[in-house]
Amino acid sequence: MPTSVCTAKASYKKIPGVLELNDSNLQWTQDGRKAPSVRVPLTDAASLFCSKEGATQVRLKLGLFSDDNGHNFTFISPQAVAYSEREKFKKELTTIISRNRTAAENAAKPPVTALNASNPPTPKAATTVSPSRASSSRAASVSSDTGATPIIPGNDPASDFRLRKTVLLNNSELAALHRELVIGGQITESEFWEGREHLLYAQVASEQQHKGKPGQLVDPRPEAVEGGEVKIRITPQLVHDIFDEYPVVAKAYSDNVPQKLSEEDFWRRYFQSKLFNAHRASIRSSATQHVMKEDPIFDKYLEKDDDELEPRRQRDIDIDLLLDLAATREDHEETGNEQDITMQAGKQKGALPLIRKFNEHSERLLNSALGEGPSHKRRRIDESDYETIDLDDLHDPEASIGIALEMQDRQRYFEGRMTNASTDASQETLDIKEIIQNTNAELQQWASSLAQLKIERKPGDAALLSMTQNVAARLDVKSKRNDIPDGLFRQMRTCQTAANEFLRQFWTATYPPITEGPSLTTPAQRAAKASKMIGYLSKTSEKVAAIVQTAQQQGADPARVDVAMKPVLDAVERALVFHRNKKTSRS
Amino acid sequence: MMDTLCVVIDLSVKHWQRSATASDQPLSLPAFLIQLVAFLNAYSAGSSDNALAVFAAFPGKSLMLYSSTDTQPQSTTVSGPNSYPPFQLLDDAVVSSIIHHLESLSDSEQEAPCPLVGALTKALCFINRLTLDHNTNTSNAEGLDPIALPDPRVLILSVSPDITSSYIPIMNSIFSAQKLKVTIDACQLSGPDSVFLQQAAHLTGGSYLYLERRDALLQHLTMTFLPSPSVRGAIAVPTQDKVDFRAACFCHKNIVDIGFVCSVCLSIFCQPVPVCSTCRTKFPMKTLQRLNASRPPAQPRPAPIGTNGVSKANGSSYGTPA
Ligand SMILES: [Zn+2]
Numbered sequence: 001m002p003t004s005v006c007t008a009k010a011s012y013k014k015i016p017g018v019l020e021l022n023d024s025n026l027q028w029t030q031d032g033r034k035a036p037s038v039r040v041p042l043t044d045a046a047s048l049f050c051s052k053e054g055a056t057q058v059r060l061k062l063g064l065f066s067d068d069n070g071h072n073f074t075f076i077s078p079q080a081v082a083y084s085e086r087e088k089f090k091k092e093l094t095t096i097i098s099r100n101r102t103a104a105e106n107a108a109k110p111p112v113t114a115l116n117a118s119n120p121p122t123p124k125a126a127t128t129v130s131p132s133r134a135s136s137s138r139a140a141s142v143s144s145d146t147g148a149t150p151i152i153p154g155n156d157p158a159s160d161f162r163l164r165k166t167v168l169l170n171n172s173e174l175a176a177l178h179r180e181l182v183i184g185g186q187i188t189e190s191e192f193w194e195g196r197e198h199l200l201y202a203q204v205a206s207e208q209q210h211k212g213k214p215g216q217l218v219d220p221r222p223e224a225v226e227g228g229e230v231k232i233r234i235t236p237q238l239v240h241d242i243f244d245e246y247p248v249v250a251k252a253y254s255d256n257v258p259q260k261l262s263e264e265d266f267w268r269r270y271f272q273s274k275l276f277n278a279h280r281a282s283i284r285s286s287a288t289q290h291v292m293k294e295d296p297i298f299d300k301y302l303e304k305d306d307d308e309l310e311p312r313r314q315r316d317i318d319i320d321l322l323l324d325l326a327a328t329r330e331d332h333e334e335t336g337n338e339q340d341i342t343m344q345a346g347k348q349k350g351a352l353p354l355i356r357k358f359n360e361h362s363e364r365l366l367n368s369a370l371g372e373g374p375s376h377k378r379r380r381i382d383e384s385d386y387e388t389i390d391l392d393d394l395h396d397p398e399a400s401i402g403i404a405l406e407m408q409d410r411q412r413y414f415e416g417r418m419t420n421a422s423t424d425a426s427q428e429t430l431d432i433k434e435i436i437q438n439t440n441a442e443l444q445q446w447a448s449s450l451a452q453l454k455i456e457r458k459p460g461d462a463a464l465l466s467m468t469q470n471v472a473a474r475l476d477v478k479s480k481r482n483d484i485p486d487g488l489f490r491q492m493r494t495c496q497t498a499a500n501e502f503l504r505q506f507w508t509a510t511y512p513p514i515t516e517g518p519s520l521t522t523p524a525q526r527a528a529k530a531s532k533m534i535g536y537l538s539k540t541s542e543k544v545a546a547i548v549q550t551a552q553q554q555g556a557d558p559a560r561v562d563v564a565m566k567p568v569l570d571a572v573e574r575a576l577v578f579h580r581n582k583k584t585s586r587s
Numbered sequence: 588m589m590d591t592l593c594v595v596i597d598l599s600v601k602h603w604q605r606s607a608t609a610s611d612q613p614l615s616l617p618a619f620l621i622q623l624v625a626f627l628n629a630y631s632a633g634s635s636d637n638a639l640a641v642f643a644a645f646p647g648k649s650l651m652l653y654s655s656t657d658t659q660p661q662s663t664t665v666s667g668p669n670s671y672p673p674f675q676l677l678d679d680a681v682v683s684s685i686i687h688h689l690e691s692l693s694d695s696e697q698e699a700p701c702p703l704v705g706a707l708t709k710a711l712c713f714i715n716r717l718t719l720d721h722n723t724n725t726s727n728a729e730g731l732d733p734i735a736l737p738d739p740r741v742l743i744l745s746v747s748p749d750i751t752s753s754y755i756p757i758m759n760s761i762f763s764a765q766k767l768k769v770t771i772d773a774c775q776l777s778g779p780d781s782v783f784l785q786q787a788a789h790l791t792g793g794s795y796l797y798l799e800r801r802d803a804l805l806q807h808l809t810m811t812f813l814p815s816p817s818v819r820g821a822i823a824v825p826t827q828d829k830v831d832f833r834a835a836c837f838c839h840k841n842i843v844d845i846g847f848v849c850s851v852c853l854s855i856f857c858q859p860v861p862v863c864s865t866c867r868t869k870f871p872m873k874t875l876q877r878l879n880a881s882r883p884p885a886q887p888r889p890a891p892i893g894t895n896g897v898s899k900a901n902g903s904s905y906g907t908p909a
């Protein structure tokens with residue numbers, strides 16, 4: 001017998017009974033019955049909603065992982081008692097739900113997704129989300145590995161507003177559309193974002209990504225050159241970067257500042273020293289070069305240029321033989337292997353220090369991103385060679401058989417198009433042999449026929465004329481300038497984007513919803529929205545007519561506006577016809 | 588500037604006969620060849636560097652008739668004081684080998700269709716060979732990407748309708764031509780417009796011409812096909828105004844405005860199908876429902892279609908039938 005945590009008188013579907021929470025289930029038993037008619041395993045508890053303080057009825061709604069609608073209970077004791085009873089249930093259930101949700105998040109499934117913004121949960125339940133609607137949410141997948149609380153679009157009006165604002169700020173075209181339609185009062189904010197949720201998810205995802213260390217090699221550049229003087233602005237960040245990149249400078253700093261040199265002197269002399277010159281990130285000649293001086297302090301720290309055949313800083317890890325480029329020595333000559341002569345280390349001596357500096361820098365960057373990896377164990381080189389060169393990628397994956405393309409009845413398809421041509425061919429029978437004989441007899445005279453060849457004037461002129469017209473027509477199109485005035489062009493664009501948005505809204509409301517599970521809006525709402533959009537769309541032709549008229553007034557060619565707007569009008573017409581047919585077929 | 592031109596001639600005896608006996612502006616094979624020869628001479632006269640090859644699709648086989656890069660057997664007779672030997676050499680090689688090959692057609696070959704695509708493929712191989720020679724003879728001998736010839740071009744002169752079973756080889760030839768940067772020009776001399784040649788010309792930036800005045804072939808040839816692609820920026824040549832890109836559905840061979848395309852094999856259907864009849868892929872019920880919902884429930888009259896022949900279905904970003 002499970003231990004009861006708390007009980008209370010509560011009604012379920014308007015039938016009075018007793019609600020009981022024990023250590024494994026939440027259950028409700030109708031008055032006068034023995035067995036509970038509602039029993040919810042606590043592990044299925046996903047969310048909790050409570051009626052407002054001061055509401056006439058004291059209610060509690062439990063959402064489940066398996067069922068979004070969950071269960072509604074009304075506490076039926078006198079109100080003061082009911083409140084305290086509910087608070088007790090609420091306290092217990094909140095703990096259980098948060099435990100369940102942590103478990104769900106730890107399971108690798110994408111845990112959470114949006115409740116639609118147009119359908120906000122009751123304020124008290126603002127932090128609960130229903131995971132059963134989980135579609136793939138990139139935001140969550142990023143957050144799950146960073147461990148941060150995910151921001152879910154559509155859940156919190158404040159962060160939603162901020163997200164939408166950011167998205168609009170980054171996308172001027174969308175912002176223009178938003179200004180036109182939402183701020184212009186034609187559609188609502190939530191309608192606008194319906195079907196664009198992915199933009200918000202992408203924004204969340206990009207916000208939650210960690211920014212790594214910038215990959216640039218520290219390279220202080222002179223800011224201004226005045227009368228041969230070089231100015232380099234030293235910021236704390238720059239100092240940090242230099243110390244990080246060149247530990248020898250950090251050592252020089254701690255050795256000499258402030259005893260031997262003041263901070264200012266230290267940097268002035270460093271930037272004029274050979275040491276700085278050795279630390280530059282490129283071989284470009286810069287203004288700093290000519291002020292390079294002998295410096296008794298800094299020259300002590302100068303290292304010899306790292307341009308020997310072997311790099312000064314040897315990588316201490318044991319290199320996998322199969323990855324070691326130096327190991328491309330001649331072996332297996334019998335199979336035709338030759339020494340690799342394309343890579344010659346140190347061919348350009350001057351570039352070596354720079355290349356090695358870059359390599360070290362890249363390694364440091366990688367380590368800062370990956371963390372210092374475990375020290376590489378010495379790889380056994382006596383492993384069976386076959387084992388080492390047996391690469392997984394080269395194995396044929398057995399599981400994927402794929403779908404072989406076997407086109408059924410290919411001949412029939414191709415011949416289908418050409419039935420006309422082939423039927424008339426079969427009707428007549430030709431004596432090929434005789435035709436060939438006649439043709440050849442005529443061809444024997446080709447030399448004299450060629451000598452007599454001339455272009456007949458009349459057909460020649462006709463051909464010339466028709467071909468010239470062909471070319472001229474295309475030339476005409478090409479030579480036409482875009483002479484539509486800016487203002488008019490903007491009007492045309494606005495008209496088109498608005499119509500496109502209405503079309504998008506119309507078709508999303510018309511088609512069955514893509515999302516799996518319970519749809520976010522009822523069929524009635526969707527139908528109402530479609531009708532509303534049709535209302536807007538039916539005005540498109542008026543709008544276009546107005547633009548054509550403006551074109552006339554401004555001296556632009558109205559026919560060109562007509563042509564430009566025709567595809568939009570066609571698309572609108574299609575939607576209107578579709579809507580009309582749907583209505584008539586229903587009635 | 589060196590040009591390379593490969594002329595592919597369709598020598599379907601059957602269709603030439605039809606063209607010769609047409610009631611409206613008949614054009615016989617001998618009359619065609621004389622004008623072609625004049626065109627070839629004009630092309631050769633353009634520059635002594637111009638490379639020329641002539642390929643022919645005979646019933647049942649395709650052959651190369653002439654190539655300016657091969658040494659020709661010396662012509663035995665020089666006909667008259669007006670003849671220019673290089674032209675005569677070319678003319679003789681083309682016409683004589685046509686006579687020869689027509690005569691030697693076996694009975695079974697005579698009835699066979701003309702493999703125009705075979706001749707086209709040979710022309711592309713020829714251009715490829717010239718490209719390789721061109722690369723070994725220049726500093727690019729060790730280069731990784733072969734330098735394309737300056738202006739390689741294939742001109743197809745067709746008299747037969749499309750052979751539908753050669754659709755796939757034609758498309759493959761077009762892709763090869765694109766890779767070799769070969770322009771394909773095409774001229775349909777009689778019969779119906781060739782859909783395949785229209786597409787070949789369009790996809791390679793060439794010119795497709797339907798010979799409207801068969802009594803003025805040479806006029807058409809010189810105006811449209813003599814200028815090489817490189818000078819067509821300055822000398823505009825006629826070409827087709829529109830190319831019909833609409834597809835036929837695989838199920839009924841109807842030309843469709845809105846087709847439903849299998850996401851696996853790209854087969855086209857005029858209505859949503861639960862299983863692709865080509866590759867047997869099964870589609871989810873949900874998708875079918877959505878696609879079906881996108882079609883008008885009843886169609887009292889077809890929806891208006893855009894002037895360009897492609898109807899813009901709607902502005903929805905998804906679920907739009909292709
Ligand atoms: Zn069909």
Ligand SMILES: [Zn+2]
Nearest residue numbers: 849852863866
């Ligand atoms: Zn398929």
